[in-house]
Amino acid sequence: MARYEANTAEPKWRAVWDDRGCFKAENNPAKPKYYVLEMFPYPSGRIHMGHVRNYAMGDVVARVKRAQGYDVLHPMGWDAFGMPAENAAMERKTHPGTWTYANIDAMRAQLKLMGLSLDWDREFATCDPEYYAQQQAMFIDFLDAGLLTRKNATVNWDPVDMTVLANEQVIDGKGWRSGAVVEKRDLTQWFFRITDVAEQLLSAIDTLDGWPDKVRTMQRNWIGKSRGLQMRFDIAENTIIPDYKELEVYTTRPDTLFGMGFAAISPDHPLAISLDDRVDGLAAFRAECKAIGTSEEALEKAEKKGFDTGLQVRHPFTDELFPVYIANFILMDYGTGAIFGCAAHDQRDLDFARKYGLKVLPVVAPGGDEAFSVGTEAYTGPGRIINSDFLDGMEIEAAKEFVADKIAATGKGEKKTNYRLRDWGISRQRYWGCPIPVVHCDACGVVPEKKENLPVKLPEDVSFDKPGNPLERHETWKTTPCPSCGKSATRETDTMDTFVDSSWYFARFTAPRHATPTDRSVVDRWLPVDQYIGGIEHAILHLLYSRFFARAMAKTGHLSDASVEPFKALFTQGMVTHETYSRMDQGREVYFTPEEVERIGEGDYILKSDGEPVKTGAIIKMSKSKRNTVDPEAIIAGYGADCARWFMLSDSPPDRDVEWTEAGVEGAARHIQRVWRITEEALPRIPPAGTAMPAMDDAAAALRKVTHKAIKAATADIEAFRFNKAVARLYELTNAAAGFKGKGDGADWALREALETLAKLMAPMTPHLAEECWQALGHDTILAEVSWPVVEHALTIDDLVTMPIQVNGKRRAEIRVAADADKASVESITLAEPEIIKCLDGATPKKIIVVPGRIINVVV
C-alpha cells in the first residue's frame, strides 16, 4: 500500500491544470459570472500564514463556483508601491523596483505551490508602468470632473527623513523610522473630494447586505454624520477686535442653548491666532497645546485646559454675556472649531466648567423635574426642557427644531449636517509611488499632463543615499515642457498614496492590458466583485476608498452606475495565531521560534540548543517580533499544500482567529493519508466508474444517505462560509466510508459513490489529493473540470425519526415514529408510552406540544 506522496502528486496536478488552462476566466456570456477576489498582497518577499488562510478560503469559493457551472474570475496581483521598497533601497543600495520585482517573483513561486485556481494571465503589479499609466489617466479625468482639489493641509512632517508621515507612522509624537520629533507643517496637497459623496457613501451602506455588520458599523462611524445648528454669537462690543464681530459655532444640541456657560475655540482657530499678540500668555498656551497634541498618551489623559481670551459673547435670547476660552479639547477641523459650552449636558464641558468655575445650569431634566441638578456627571439622557424660557416643557427633539428655526429666522445661523470624514489627501513626498501627472508652469499654473504623454514614468537613475524625495532633486526628470504653453516648467514631484493603487485594481483585473483604464464591454459584466475576502484591518480605509473610487470611475465613464458598490459581498477572515516561547535574559524577554523549541510534555517546551526549559506564552497573531511565525513554504515542503489548506479551514470559524499548532497540522496530514488509503483499499472491490446503480440492501442504502446528506450539508456550509463545519461533514463522510461494513447488494456501488463524492467535496479544499483520488477511481477526466455533485433530496430525508418526550420540559423517554406522522397519532403514541404513563401517574396532561420531527413536551 503506497502512501500518498504530496511532494510528487502536487506538482503533477498543478502542471496538468496549467496545461489545460483550467482556471482561465472564459468571459462566456452563456454562463453566469462569478468574480471572487482576495485582497492582493504587498510583495514583502515571503508569503505568511495569513495569506495561506486568505487564499485557501478564496480558492474554496472559486473552485466550488466553477464546479457549479459559473464562469469564474479569480485573479491575483501585487500591491507593489510603498515605503518598504524605499527603505530596502536605502539599506541595500538597490533600486526599489529591483527589490519589489524580485520579491514578486519569490512570492509568486510560493503562491503557486499552494495550487490556487488563479487566472495568472491577468497578473499585474501596481508599480507596472502599464498599470499606473491608467491610474494617471484617471487622475486627469477626475481632475476634469471636479473630483480633485488642491489645498493646504497640516501634515505630520519628519524633519530627518524629510517626508510626510501618515498618522499611523507617528508613534508617541516621533517618526517611526527616524525617531525624530514630528512637526506639523502646512503643505499644499492633492485631495480626492470624498466628502462630496459622504452622504451617498453613508446611505448606500444600508444596501451592502453581503457585508459583515461590524464593517458596516465601522464605516458609518467613520463617516460620522451629525445634524446640528451652525450659529453665530455676537461678540460683546467692548471686547471686539478687528475682523471678529461674531463667533460661529457648531452644535448638535441647540436645545441646550439656555444652559450655555461659556464659549470655547480651538487653539488653532484663526481668532486664537490673531489674539496671539494681544493677550499675554496666550501664545505660550497655544504652543503648549500643540506640544501635547500629537502624543497618544497625552490625549488619553485628556486633562481639560483652557485660557480666557477676555472676549465675551452675547446670548441671542437672554443677552447674557459669556466668556470665550481657548480650550485644548476643541478640534479645529471639525465643525467651525468653536463651540458653546453647555456644562450640564456634556461631560467635557462639565469638566471644563468645574475646573474654571463656570456656570452649570441644567436645562434638560428627566420628566421635566425643575429641581434636577448635575454633580460631576453630565446628563445626556432623555427628558424635558427646564430653565429655558419659551422652550420649557418641550421634548429634546422638538426643542432642537424650535431653536434652530428661531435662530435661522434671525439670520444668525442655519441647520447644518457635518461629517467626521475628511477629504482624502493623497500627496506623498516619496519616490516609490504613482507620479501625480501634473506640471507646474509659471505662466499657466497647475496643468495636467497630456494623456498622450502618459505614463509619467518614474526615472530609473535615482539614489537613496540622501533623505527626502529623490524626484525632487532629479532636475532632468523634473524639468518638462508645459503641456499648455510649451515653455519649460516643473513636474509635480509628489506621488500618490498607495491606497489609490488598491482602490481600483479589482476593476483592472477584468481587462488588465486594455489601453484605457477599463474595457466597458467586459468590466460591466464582471463587476461587482461577488465575493471579496480579506482582513478586517482594511474595514475602513481601503474599502471606503474603493467605494469612492467606483463612484468617481462611474462619473468619468470608466464604470457603469451599476458598479458604484464594487464589492457585493465581503468576508473578513480572522488572524492566524501561534503560541509564543520566551525566556528572560538579563531582564529582557527573548523570544524563540517554534523550530527552536521542542515539546517534552503537556505544555512543556525546552530550547533545543541547550535543553533548558522555555516559558510558553500568549497565543497571539504571528509576528516577526514575537518570533511565533511558521513559514508556509516549509510546511508545504513537509506536509504538502493540501495539508496546510485543510488545516487552515478546519476547527475555527473562518472569521475568528485560528491557532496554528503542530498537532493540528499532523491531524490534517493524517486525514489526507486516510482519504487516500480508504480510496485505494476500495479499488479492488468497487465496480468500474460509470456502472449503473444496482439494487440496494439496507446497509448500502444507509451509506448512500450519509453520502447525500454530506453533499447537502457541505455545500450549504461552504456557501455560508462555515468552512470549519464543511470540514466536519467531510470527516463524517470519511468515517462512514472507512467504517462501511456492507457486503450485500449495491454495497460496492454505494462505496464508489461515497468515495467519488468525497473526492469531489474535498476538491475545493485539498485539490491535489482530490485529483489523485479521482484518477485512482478510474476516471480520465480532470476533477477541476467536473461538476459539483448533485444531491438526491429523497436520500436526505429520514423515514423514521427518534423523538424525545419531555414531561414539563424534562426528557423522560423517546419514541421512533414516521417522520411525517400527524400530531394526533404522535400524541396517542406518546400517551401510550409506559415511561410516560408512569410519569403522569394518573394525571391528565394540560397540554401536549408536538414539534414535528423534533420533540414532544407533555405539560401537566
Place this chain on the structure above:
RNA sequence: GCGGGCGUAGUCCAACGGUAGAGACAGAGGACUUAAAAUCCUUCCAGUGUGGGUUCGAAUCCCACCGCCCGCACCA
C-alpha cells in the same frame, strides 16, 4: 468613554428556541508488531461565565454583572 464581538468537555469548536455533541486535537485502554511508527477498535471528561426574567421548553431571546478580545476615541 462610545460601538461591536466572544465566554459550551483538558483544547479548538458544533448544536432552525426543541435529546448539549457533528467534527478535530489531546488523554486512557486494547488489537496488530520482536519492538516502534503507522493503522484499527474501544473509551473517559462538561450541562453551557454569574444572577435574574420571558417560555411548555433557553447555550440560543431579554436585563444586569464578571472576564477576554477588537474597532473608534476630546467629532461639540
